[in-house]
Amino acid sequence: MTALSVTNYTSSRFALTGFPGLEIYYFWISVPFFIIYVTVFLGNCMVLHVIRTELSLHQPMFYFLAMLALTDLCMGLSTVHTVMGILWGFLQEISLDACIAQSYFIHGLSFMESSVLLTMSFDRYIAICNPLRYSSILTNDRILKIGVAILCRSSMLIPPVIIRLKFLNYCRPHFLSHSFCLHQDLIRMACGDIRFNSIYGLALVISNLLVDSVLILISYIMILYTVLSIASREERIKSLQTCVSHISAVLVFYIPIIGLTMVHRFGKHLSPLVHVLMGNVYILFPPLMNPIIYSIKTQQIRVRIQRLFLKGT
Numbered sequence: 001m002t003a004l005s006v007t008n009y010t011s012s013r014f015a016l017t018g019f020p021g022l023e024i025y026y027f028w029i030s031v032p033f034f035i036i037y038v039t040v041f042l043g044n045c046m047v048l049h050v051i052r053t054e055l056s057l058h059q060p061m062f063y064f065l066a067m068l069a070l071t072d073l074c075m076g077l078s079t080v081h082t083v084m085g086i087l088w089g090f091l092q093e094i095s096l097d098a099c100i101a102q103s104y105f106i107h108g109l110s111f112m113e114s115s116v117l118l119t120m121s122f123d124r125y126i127a128i129c130n131p132l133r134y135s136s137i138l139t140n141d142r143i144l145k146i147g148v149a150i151l152c153r154s155s156m157l158i159p160p161v162i163i164r165l166k167f168l169n170y171c172r173p174h175f176l177s178h179s180f181c182l183h184q185d186l187i188r189m190a191c192g193d194i195r196f197n198s199i200y201g202l203a204l205v206i207s208n209l210l211v212d213s214v215l216i217l218i219s220y221i222m223i224l225y226t227v228l229s230i231a232s233r234e235e236r237i238k239s240l241q242t243c244v245s246h247i248s249a250v251l252v253f254y255i256p257i258i259g260l261t262m263v264h265r266f267g268k269h270l271s272p273l274v275h276v277l278m279g280n281v282y283i284l285f286p287p288l289m290n291p292i293i294y295s296i297k298t299q300q301i302r303v304r305i306q307r308l309f310l311k312g313t
Contacts, residue, residue: 012095012096012170013093013094013095013096013174014093014094014095014096014099014170014174014175014176014181014186014189015092015093015174015175015176016082016085016086016091016092016093016094016176016178016179016180017175017176017177017178017179017272017276018086018087018179018276019273019276019277020271020272020273020276021273022273026086026087026088026089027087029087030084030087030088033083033084033087033280034084036284036288037076037080037083037084037284039288040072040073040076040284040287040288040291041073041076041077043288043290043291043292043295044069044070044072044073044076044287044290044291045073046291046295046305046308047065047066047069047291047294047295047301048066048069048070048073049308050301050304050305050308051063051065051066051069051301052066054300054304056300057300057301057304060123060134060138060143061120061123061124061127062300062301063143063147064116064119064120064123064143065120065294065298065301067116067119067147067150068113068116068117068120068249068290069290069291071109071112071113071116072113072286072287072290072291073287074105074109075106075109075110075113075283075286075287076284076287078102078105078106078109078180079102079106079179079180079283079284082094082102082179082180082181083179083180083280086179094176094181096165096166096170097166098181099176099181099186100162100165100166100181100186102180102181103162103165103181103182103183103186104158104159104162106180106181106182106283107158107162107182107183107204108154108155108158109154110209110257111153111154111157111158111204111208111209112150112151112153112154112155113253113286114208114209114212114213114253115150115153115154115208115212116150117212117216117246117249117250117253118212118215118216119146119150120246120249121215121216121219121220121246121250122219123138124219124223124242124243124246125219125222125223126138127242128223128226128227128239128242128243129222129223129226153208154208157204157207157208158204160200161183161196161197161200161201161204162183164196164197165183165186165187165197168186168187168190168191168192168194168197169190169191169192170186170189170190170191171189171190171191172188172189172190172191173189174189177272177275177276177279178275178276178279178280179276179279179280180279180283182279183197183201184201184264187201209254209257213254216250220243220247223243227239227240244297245293245294245297245298248289248293248297249286249289249290249293249294252285252286252289252290252293253286256278256281256282256285256286257282259278259281259282260278260279260281260282263275263278
């Protein structure tokens with residue numbers, strides 16, 4: 001057994017996986033990834049800036065959009081140092097403590113994004129199904145409480161399963177299957193009793209991602225039922241158009257998660273490169289696409305962004 005192999009079994013450091021077989025192209029691969037990360041940062045910062053500075057956007061729908069943009073921005077910040085570090089050649093491994101911390105933020109932010117998308121579906125439900133009570137239901141005080149509840153739900157339920165990672169014995173090869181740390185990657189390398197992590201982790205996924213997706217689906221069934229009862233075809237189309245951006249955001253969030261889950265569960269025979277690509281799509285696709293979706297599909301945001309650029313010219 002080589003010294004490297006021994007290190008991988010006994011040390012508290014873990015090797016990060018870049019793009020297997022494409023090492024000689026890392027510089028060229030880093031260019032689109034750098035552009036994606038810059039777009040993620042600038043796009044979400046621009047949405048936050050527009051919502052903060054435009055008083056006409058100080059409405060519930062845009063407060064929730066600001067929460068979504070902040071979550072996406074943090075997701076990009078949580079992974080940029082490892083992904084770009086691998087591609088630029090100054091990072092090949094990560095310590096256990098740093099890996100656990102990154103895993104906490106990635107999973108916590110995923111749950112937070114799911115919670116925000118659920119809240120946004122509730123916002124659309126109230127706006128379409130009960131418009132006369134919209135402003136009385138979604139008051140600033142209630143929105144603040146919703147934001148605190150989302151933060152608590154996303155951050156306080158994860159520590160039990162994440163903290164336990166610190167005390168597991170990692171006796172299998174310390175090779176992560178992605179350019180960042182995920183909980184399922186770490187427990188795959190553990191040799192001790194991982195039943196708590198497996199059961200609690202599954203319960204978290206069910207109580208967050210699965211329940212949220214079902215509730216979002218139910219809200220849209222109720223929205224569709226209400227819209228179809230509207231007599232005017234023009235009013236039906238107008239009502240549904242207010243949901244297009246949110247539906248798109250839901251799809252760009254849940255489709256990569258489903259894809260990554262399918263690859264992990266049924267794609268063991270696939271190339272490691274497929275796993276790495278799906279992992280990066282899961283992390284980067286929603287933060288990249290959400291600002292683009294809302295900038296194109298939401299007229300208020302689009303007009304303010306155009307005005308912002310015209311002012312700078």
